[in-house]
Amino acid sequence: MSETRAAHVHDSSVPVEPPDVFDVAVIGSGPAGAQAAVSAAHQMRSVLVVEAGGVSQRKGRAFWNKSVDFLDVPVFPGITGPKLSQALVAWMGAQPGHVVTISGVSRHSGIWRRAGMVLRVTRGEAPDGATAPAGYLFEIEASTKALKPGVPLTVERFRARSLVIASxxxxxxPDIEVTEGADRLYQSHRVMFRYAGNRKGWHxxxxxxxxxxxxxxxxxxASxxxxxxxxxGAQDFTAKATIFTNGEPPALSEARLAVLKERGIAIETEPIVAHIGRGNDLLGLRLASGREVMADGFFVDYGLKANREYLRPEDGWDPKVDDEGLLVVDDDGAVLGQDDEPIPGLFAAGDIVSGEYNLIATAFGLGQNAGLAAADMMRAW
Ligand SMILES: Cc1cc2nc3c(=O)[nH]c(=O)nc-3n(C[C@H](O)[C@H](O)[C@H](O)COP(=O)(O)OP(=O)(O)OC[C@H]3O[C@@H](n4cnc5c(N)ncnc54)[C@H](O)[C@@H]3O)c2cc1C
Known part of the structure; x- marks a missing residue:
């Protein structure tokens, strides 16, 4: 650290109490959230990152690439999901929360990370009734301890002037070999998750x-x-494929059915009842009739569910979403309302944004866009 900078920045190895109100809060620290946090902190903002991974099995899509290397993540020649998550934590850790003094005025800057599942976001009141400087106040309610049966939730509240949704x-x-009575996805579908994210598993x-x-x-x-x-999409890699609709009708137009037939892609409509596996390798599927069908790769697509349950309608949230429930944003990453106007102070980045590639490099780009837009909002003039 240069002498000039050292004179203005407190020793970052000494933990600094976080501010009462953060400049920017980020929900989720996958590629999009980590980049939004790093970009906003780089502009001297105080940034809170709330990440569910530490208290739940909701660890982000990148994390679930358990043993396969990503080949198209910037800078890394090849990296698995868990290693990428660790790298993102280290990257955010390079700008720890500290106090900076500029022209004699001290303020917080850098990144504070908290493990927590965000449950609710509301518009808050500015402290002591004052208007937040060049910003909008959000109150973020998060469950900050892992859930245990019979133990009440530990809920903490955080305040921020702007909010980046990167969850x-x-x-x-699909419901194949689900554990009956389990109320969490990772328990009910634990057989599927055994095979998910492996080279020979569910993709x-x-x-x-x-x-x-x-x-x-x-x-x-898929159906x-x-x-x-x-x-x-598979035609870029192979001509050999079979579609399994798992008990549903194919629900495809005549024209599409004709193309599939011409390409030799069969459609199996029987329900799938079990996996045929060895260790963590998935080798085939057992159908309701008892027939076993083996394959080399297994792709599943039953759609998606956007992680934005904390924007509750009863709290006045009514963002514009697409058919899949993903958020519609403008060029700055600002979340649009039903009137196509940006919702003040609210930004989104990554997979939760409508109309983008659901890929890591895209998430980084959208994260930078939203992080910088949130940081710029704080400027006094
Ligand atoms: C098996 C698999 C393989 C993939 N392979 C590739 C690939 O080869 N190349 C590629 O570019 N992309 C790949 N992807 C896609 C890539 O992982 C995603 O596009 C990317 O992770 C999106 O980043 P994100 O930050 O938007 O979301 P995520 O990485 O999903 O991160 C969202 C974060 O938000 C947190 N969160 C969610 N809800 C809450 C809440 N309520 N409170 C607090 N935190 C919350 C989650 O814990 C998570 O950490 C793959 C995805 C999967 C599943």
Whole structure:
């Protein structure tokens, strides 16, 4: 650290109490949230990052790439999901929360990370009734301890002048070998999760994992247009695929059915009742009739569920969303309301944004956009 800078920045190895009101709060610290936080802190803002991974199994889509290397993440030649998550934590840690003095005025800057599942966001009152400087106040309510049966929630509240939503989405999984009575997705679908994110397991993105199965036979478990899009994307990697609708009608137009037939892509409509696996490798699927179908790669697409349940309608939140429930934003990453106007102080980045590639480099780009826009909002003139 240069002498000039050292004179203005407190020793960052000494923990600094966080501010009462953060300049920017970020929900989620996958690629989009981490980048938004780093970009806003780089502009001297105080940034709170609330991340559910430490208190729940909601760890982000990137994390679930358990043993497959991402080949298209900037800078890394190849990196698994868990290692990327660690790298993002280290990256955010390079700008720890501290106090900076500029022209004799001290203020907080840098990143404070908290483990917490955000449950609710409301518009807050400015402290002592004053208007927040060049910003809008949000109150963020988060459950900050892992849930235990019979133990009440530990809920903490945080305040911020702007908010970046980077909480992504959850893939919807079909009900194959579900554990009855389990109320959490990761328990009810634990058999599917055993195979998910492995080289020989369930994949959710043909663009991401098609290269693992070049010229191999793919099982595509999806129905209607989802199955069509996966099969169409698969042509870059292989011509051999079968669509499994898992007991539903194919729900495809005559024209699409004709193309699939011409390409030799069969459609199986029998329900799938079980996995055929060895260790964490998925080898095939057992159908209701008892027939076993083996394949080399398994792709599933049942749609998605946007992680934005904390923007509750009863609290006045009514953002504009697309058919899948993803947020519509403007060029600055500002979340739009039903009137197509930006909702003041509210930004979004990454997979939760409508109309973008659901990919890591895109999430980084959108994260920078939203983080800088939130930081710029604080300028006094
Ligand atoms: C198996 C798999 C393979 C993939 N392969 C590739 C690939 O090869 N290349 C590629 O570019 N992309 C790939 N992707 C896609 C990539 O992972 C996503 O596009 C990327 O992770 C999106 O980043 P994000 O930050 O928007 O969301 P995420 O990475 O999903 O992060 C969202 C974060 O928000 C947190 N969160 C959610 N809800 C809350 C809440 N209420 N409170 C607090 N925190 C919350 C989550 O814990 C999570 O950490 C793959 C995805 C999967 C699932």
């Amino acid at each position: 992504g989405f959850e893939d919807v999984w 959710v993105c043909i663009r991401c994992d098609g290269h693992l199965h070049v010229d191999e036979h793919l099982a595509i478990v 209607g247009d989802f199955g069509w899009h996966v099969a169409r």
